[in-house]
Amino acid sequence: MTWHDLIREARDACVPKLSQKALGLKVGVSQALIAKIENNQVQGSEHLAAIIKELGLDPADFPEEAFKSPRGGSAKVAPPAVPVPEFARDPAYWAAAAGLIGDVPLYAAAEGGEGSLIIERDPIGSVKRPPLLQGVKNGYAIYHTGGSMIPEFEPGDTLFINPRLPVLRDTSCVFYGADDEEPKASxxxxxxHTDEEWTxxxxxxxxxFTMAREEWPLRHRIVSKNFR
Structure with missing residues (x-):
């Protein structure tokens, strides 16, 4: 997936639906430029920062060169990515599925301090892949135990996560902490967000409230659930 795909998928996911023309009007560019960006016909654009802001995406997910115009000028440079903790680089930890079909691994979560969850490093089993994870590599599930998101999520619900889906405003996510000794989630x-905090x-x-991005550097989007 390229950064162009992130723009297209985020726009397609907007509710109500946001057309290329409407997005262009919001950020002051033509529909033709939005189409070129989504179709991978430009290497960079000085308008990318405004497009990212309008779609609620994270600039850290985009390469620095994407913010430069074809003439070599540059717009706002994306902030440096927050270092990802070593445990988050382990595909086995974040439930890298064996392929694009079949069941997804299920991880157990236990109550941690200050409303956080402790995620087991090894799956406790597997669950049937829901429609929203069909064709998604690395999708996984968490057996939820926390109570801070009632009534949206209750203890005993199974949460399904798509780590490859762009995170949009007003969507529920699993935030992962940077403590290698005791991996935690929330x-x-x-x-x-800002460069320093998630709201x-x-x-x-x-x-x-806010959560420091240095302490919680990683977030994955929850796409569906099974009731307990």
Whole structure:
């Protein structure tokens, strides 16, 4: 997947539907340029930062050269990516599925401190792949135990995660901590971010707060669930 694909998928996922022309009007460019970007016909664009902001994407997911115009000029440079902890680089840990079909691995989560979850390093089993993970490599599931997201997610629900899907505003995610000794996770509703912090929401009790990106560098999008 290229950065051009991230733009196209994020626009297609907008509700209500956002056309190429409408996106262009919002950021001050033509529909033709949006089409060229989505079809991988440009190597970079000085308008990319505005497009990313409008779609709620993370600039850190885009290469630096993508922010440069074809003439060699540059727009806003993407901030450096937050270092990913070593355990997050292990495909076995984040449930790299064997292929694009069949069951997905299921990981257990136990209550941790301050509303966080401790994720087991090895799967406890597998569950049937839901429609939203069909054809998705590295999809996985978590047996949820936390109570901070009731009523959206309750203890005992199975959460299905697509780590390859762009994270949009007002979507629920699993945020992963950077502690190699005790890998931790936190299920929250993503609202916005800066270079230093995520702004998130939980429902029980209902509150909005920030999480440091240095402490929680990785996030994966939850796409569906099975009720307990």
């Amino acid at each position: 299920v929250k509703r993503y609202l916005s 998130v929401r939980q429902f029980s009790p209902d509150r909005t």
